[in-house]
Amino acid sequence: MAQAPKHLKIGVFLAGTGHHVASWRHPHAQTNGSMNLAYFQQLAKTAERGKLDMLFLADSLSISPDSHPNVLARFEPFTLLTALAAVTSKIGLAATASTTYSEPFHIARQFASLDHLSNGRAAWNVVTSSIESTALNFSGEKHPEHSLRYQRAEEFVEVVKGLWDSWEDDALIRHQESGVFFDPAKLHELQHHGEFFSVRGPLNVARPPQGHPVIIQAGSSEPGQHLAARTAEVIFTAQNNLPDAQAFYQSVKTKVVSYGRSPDEVSIMPGIFPILGDTEEAAEAKFQELQELILPSVGLKILSSYLGGFDLTPYPLDGPLPDIDIPETNAVKSRFELVLNLARREKLTIRQLYQYIAGSRGHHIFVGTPAQLASKMEEWVLQGGCDGFNLMPPLLPEGLDVFVDQVVPLLQQHGLFRTEYEGNTLREHLGLQRPANRYMSQQNVSI
Amino acid sequence: MAQAPKHLKIGVFLAGTGHHVASWRHPHAQTNGSMNLAYFQQLAKTAERGKLDMLFLADSLSISPDSHPNVLARFEPFTLLTALAAVTSKIGLAATASTTYSEPFHIARQFASLDHLSNGRAAWNVVTSSIESTALNFSGEKHPEHSLRYQRAEEFVEVVKGLWDSWEDDALIRHQESGVFFDPAKLHELQHHGEFFSVRGPLNVARPPQGHPVIIQAGSSEPGQHLAARTAEVIFTAQNNLPDAQAFYQSVKTKVVSYGRSPDEVSIMPGIFPILGDTEEAAEAKFQELQELILPSVGLKILSSYLGGFDLTPYPLDGPLPDIDIPETNAVKSRFELVLNLARREKLTIRQLYQYIAGSRGHHIFVGTPAQLASKMEEWVLQGGCDGFNLMPPLLPEGLDVFVDQVVPLLQQHGLFRTEYEGNTLREHLGLQRPANRYMSQQNVSI
Incomplete structure (x- = not known):
């Protein structure tokens, strides 16, 4: 049976x-x-x-x-x-x-x-x-x-x-x-x-x-x-x-x-x-609509919290992440490295990076x-x-x-x-x- | 006005x-x-x-x-x-x-x-x-x-x-x-x-x-x-x-x-x-109906708590309160005296006394x-x-x-x-x- x-x-x-x-x-x-x-x-x-x-x-x-x-x-x-x-x-x-x-x-x-x-x-x-x-x-x-x-x-x-x-x-x-x-x-x-x-x-x-x-x-x-x-x-x-x-x-x-x-x-x-x-494109558009509502000040604050508090406000939002040293003793070092590697690998701007991180705060995103x-x-x-x-x-x-x-x-x-x-x-x-x-x-x- | x-x-x-x-x-x-x-x-x-x-x-x-x-x-x-x-x-x-x-x-x-x-x-x-x-x-x-x-x-x-x-x-x-x-x-x-x-x-x-x-x-x-x-x-x-x-x-x-x-x-x-x-008599009867539902064991326990824990179980319920000495140092002395005086003044039996005290636990009773x-x-x-x-x-x-x-x-x-x-x-x-x-x-x- x-x-x-x-x-x-x-x-x-x-x-x-x-x-x-x-x-x-x-x-x-x-x-x-x-x-x-x-x-x-x-x-x-x-x-x-x-x-x-x-x-x-x-x-x-x-x-x-x-x-x-x-x-x-x-x-x-x-x-x-x-x-x-x-x-x-x-x-x-x-x-x-x-x-x-x-x-x-x-x-x-x-x-x-x-x-x-x-x-x-x-x-x-x-x-x-x-x-x-x-x-x-x-x-x-x-x-x-x-x-x-x-x-x-x-x-x-x-x-x-x-x-x-x-x-x-x-x-x-x-x-x-x-x-x-x-x-x-x-x-x-x-x-x-x-x-x-x-x-x-x-x-x-x-x-x-x-x-x-x-x-x-x-x-x-x-x-x-x-x-x-x-x-x-x-x-x-x-x-x-x-x-x-x-x-x-x-x-x-x-x-x-x-x-x-x-x-x-x-x-x-x-x-x-x-x-x-209804379509993948419609879902993606809905996601982008939400992502673009993230205020830069909010996005930067969240991104900065992943980077040991590094102040990103002096840098252009649509430019690349500046070089940041990873402190050896930082308690969130693995998360820190993950973000830096992601930014370099995908060539993300600061805005793209905070949208990626801040949107779902690390949860499993499904778009479709x-x-x-x-x-x-x-x-x-x-x-x-x-x-x-x-x-x-x-x-x-x-x-x-x-x-x-x-x-x-x-x-x-x-x-x-x-x-x-x-x-x-x-x-x-x-x-x-x-x-x-x-x-x-x-x-x-x-x- | x-x-x-x-x-x-x-x-x-x-x-x-x-x-x-x-x-x-x-x-x-x-x-x-x-x-x-x-x-x-x-x-x-x-x-x-x-x-x-x-x-x-x-x-x-x-x-x-x-x-x-x-x-x-x-x-x-x-x-x-x-x-x-x-x-x-x-x-x-x-x-x-x-x-x-x-x-x-x-x-x-x-x-x-x-x-x-x-x-x-x-x-x-x-x-x-x-x-x-x-x-x-x-x-x-x-x-x-x-x-x-x-x-x-x-x-x-x-x-x-x-x-x-x-x-x-x-x-x-x-x-x-x-x-x-x-x-x-x-x-x-x-x-x-x-x-x-x-x-x-x-x-x-x-x-x-x-x-x-x-x-x-x-x-x-x-x-x-x-x-x-x-x-x-x-x-x-x-x-x-x-x-x-x-x-x-x-x-x-x-x-x-x-x-x-x-x-x-x-x-x-x-x-x-x-x-x-609907009448005073009906109200009084209703009160008595409730009073008579007080179990002697419950009534005696409550009455005893007013009398410094004195054990009343050996005494007949429908007889008078025995002689009880009021201890000078008792913290609830005034309540103690109040109960003894009430019992003597109104010539209440033990049952009548616990009904009086236990029924409303000291609250203002209105019958009418x-x-x-x-x-x-x-x-x-x-x-x-x-x-x-x-x-x-x-x-x-x-x-x-x-x-x-x-x-x-x-x-x-x-x-x-x-x-x-x-x-x-x-x-x-x-x-x-x-x-x-x-x-x-x-x-x-x-x-």
């Missing part, structure tokens, strides 16, 4: 006016998108009409005047996702929340509450705060260094999962006649005493409908990959070509298995930045027709490059509309994507088991 | 099955109310149908097996209020959030986001965490003592208000042609460096529609009254009779004036626990008809006892339904309550000014 073809997982990363750095200047952009609830509601409904697995919100805890317009002023993720839960009924709702400047009790509670309010659609993108200035908003003298942030993150996730198990699924009896509201044997204190946290519990929210909201991570560094392989159920990653994607896929799935998990327990979803047109994109997605999934994609439409709402109206039907025709949601929870969409309560399992073992 | 009669402010304190300790055992209770979104949505719609100023959610950050069923497992307030914002359009949405175990940046952001998502309906009930065991959920060795918690609270509120002013109201220009997204002169770092917090800012949310969400406090202690008089716009309090209420009202309004504020900038809203029936309640509310407001009330229906949803259907129309007929919302924001309902941005005022001064 032929095996059913593998279904793609598709998420959409919602970001204000879209993921292109100049999207807000496009005539079709909703310029106040980042703070416009009706607009986000419309995006969420479109994504659900396309039967997408989930929508995703990034987050940050500090800004500077140079921050991208999408992040300068925006809604807080838990409140926005709850508002989007109210106008949808199936699509998963994923929020980024940092483990560096919050407490496990608060985060456990917010995701548990969101999972209840959305009937089992919450997911947590676990991150550490990598921007040093964030410490300045949290009374911190000094930002914790990378490996310490990861250790803290790992313990944080363990505490949160433990708190989600505070109440067994059938602990709340609410028996009026006897006056027994809950079964005390099914309410558990966590009594966690670790290196970073001491948390007694129990959590004051019933066990989430999904048992545990879905855990997402985006660690591409070696400690990040290990953390993800041990604890994540979805992995976001940036992969620019199929061989690299295959290598990453193989590396992570091998690590997943080495931690005693099934490879199917983790979906790997690279970001994709699709620019679609809906049919070409559907084929590419199929190729990547069938050839072991990924389990699905995290869409990063350069311009919203139009990039999502076109994807849902023109790419999804093709994927459905090829048998690669659902035509209707099979279940109600995000775990069901992703084919993930609902985790058993840790305390219940202990009881079963002891019987 | 005759002055328009003063309008009452009315909030409703939503709590699971209702505020009576045994409400969940009543046949009309929604036993899973604390975790039932549809139920809360219905309550919110009823309150809005009654043109109430706001609905209010309490909060706590720790539970024990002895906690009240309403608080054992419930939604987190920010997510629940956002879900209620989605099904209402006028009523204010007030959440309790503690200053003891959170960070000003997170709290500023959550309320700002809620205020945007609800179009200007958010209010923050500022509390300090008084339960010592809460520290055990937040890696805290020792709970901070009372005066330190208040100092921290005061600085916390100042930081939050400062963060809300990060963006001036017209800072976000979003001018596509010029590429100017915001006016840099209207984005401000807070640069707060205080005793408890260092917070640079700016906040990554646009200025809230209300400028600042409304600030609520419930401090009845002397430092609490001062803090409230300096910073609060609504004060919740427990007052059991008109003379006490008048004294409190006078004391707080005097303090408000002493801090250079107008007395109208603060609404004082005592809690009221109304048990309503809707017309009697309307008269009482009118009397308190017109005689300087309060500006309005925070309703604490003993049993939900029925206590709120009866209030909205039978008491509100009487207040409206007496010209004491609105027949339609005059404005859209909570500040408008409460007659409060929208605060000017602190940075804008500075500019005005310097011109």
Whole structure:
């Protein structure tokens, strides 16, 4: 019997006016998108009409005047996702929340509450705060260094999962006649005493409908990959070509298995930045239209950040990159070399170079027709490059509309994507088991 | 010209099955109310149908097996209020959030986001965490003592208000042609460096529609009254009779004036626990019905907590209170004496005593008809006892339904309550000014 073809997982990363750095200047952009609830509601409904697995919100805890317009002023993720839960009924709702400047009790509670309010659609993108200035908003003298942030993150996730198990699924009896509201044997204190946290519990929210909201991570560094392989159920990653994607896929799935998990327990979803047109030429023209909206001041600032802060303002935009020495000790040396080599190899002007770099900020750009994109997605999934994609439409709402109206039907025709949601929870969409309560399992073992 | 009669402010304190300790055992209770979104949505719609100023959610950050069923497992307030914002359009949405175990940046952001998502309906009930065991959920060795918690609270509120002013109201220009997204002169770092917090800012949310969400406090202690008089716009309090209420009202309004504020900038809203029936007898019977649902084990535990932990289980429920020595050093000595004197004066049995104490947990009980309640509310407001009330229906949803259907129309007929919302924001309902941005005022001064 032929095996059913593998279904793609598709998420959409919602970001204000879209993921292109100049999207807000496009005539079709909703310029106040980042703070416009009706607009986000419309995006969420479109994504659900396309039967997408989930929508995703990034987050940050500090800004500077140079921050991208999408992040300068925006809604807080838990409140926005709850508002989007109210106008949808199936699509998963994923929020980024940092483990560096919050407490496990608060985060456990917010995701548990969101999972209840959305009937089992919450997911947590676990991150550490990598921007040093964030410490300045949290009374911190000094930002914790990378490996310490990861250790803290790992313990944080363990505490949160433990708190989600505070109440067994059938602990709340609410028996009026006897006056027994809950079964005390099914309410558990966590009594966690670790290196970073001491948390007694129990959590004051019933066990989430999904048992545990879905855990997402985006660690591409070696400690990040290990953390993800041990604890994540979805992995976001940036992969620019199929061989690299295959290598990453193989590396992570091998690590997943080495931690005693099934490879199917983790979906790997690279970001994709699709620019679609009815013809390749139309798509290319659309891309150029966006690229030309990048203000030189913005483009130069981003390019300069790739070149160790080298000041490019004195040089003509349409001339070549000047000679720049690569400092031996620079922390971003490999990225530095990559940019210099690219400029020389392709003989790019400064303007061309910043357009190339600033447009997608390193994400996988796809320029072509809906049919070409559907084929590419199929190729990547069938050839072991990924389990699905995290869409990063350069311009919203139009990039999502076109994807849902023109790419999804093709994927459905090829048998690669659902035509209707099979279940109600995000775990069901992703084919993930609902985790058993840790305390219940202990009881079963002891019987 | 005759002055328009003063309008009452009315909030409703939503709590699971209702505020009576045994409400969940009543046949009309929604036993899973604390975790039932549809139920809360219905309550919110009823309150809005009654043109109430706001609905209010309490909060706590720790539970024990002895906690009240309403608080054992419930939604987190920010997510629940956002879900209620989605099904209402006028009523204010007030959440309790503690200053003891959170960070000003997170709290500023959550309320700002809620205020945007609800179009200007958010209010923050500022509390300090008084339960010592809460520290055990937040890696805290020792709970901070009372005066330190208040100092921290005061600085916390100042930081939050400062963060809300990060963006001036017209800072976000979003001018596509010029590429100017915001006016840099209207984005401000807070640069707060205080005793408890260092917070640079700016906040990554646009200025809230209300400028600042409304600030609520419930401090009845002397430092609490001062803090409230300096910073609060609504004060919740427990007052059991008109003379006490008048004294409190006078004391707080005097303090408000002493801090250079107008007395109208603060609404004082005592809690009221109304048990309503078509006749006094019917109301009394309803009260008895609830009182008799108090389990002896629950009633004894609560009564015992008023008597320094004295174990009453060996004594017959329908007999008198045994002789108990009042320890000289007991911290709750005055409450202790009050209970003993009550028992002796009224010759109450142990059962009668715990019913008296446990039923409303010290709140102002009103038992009578809707017309009697309307008269009482009118009397308190017109005689300087309060500006309005925070309703604490003993049993939900029925206590709120009866209030909205039978008491509100009487207040409206007496010209004491609105027949339609005059404005859209909570500040408008409460007659409060929208605060000017602190940075804008500075500019005005310097011109």
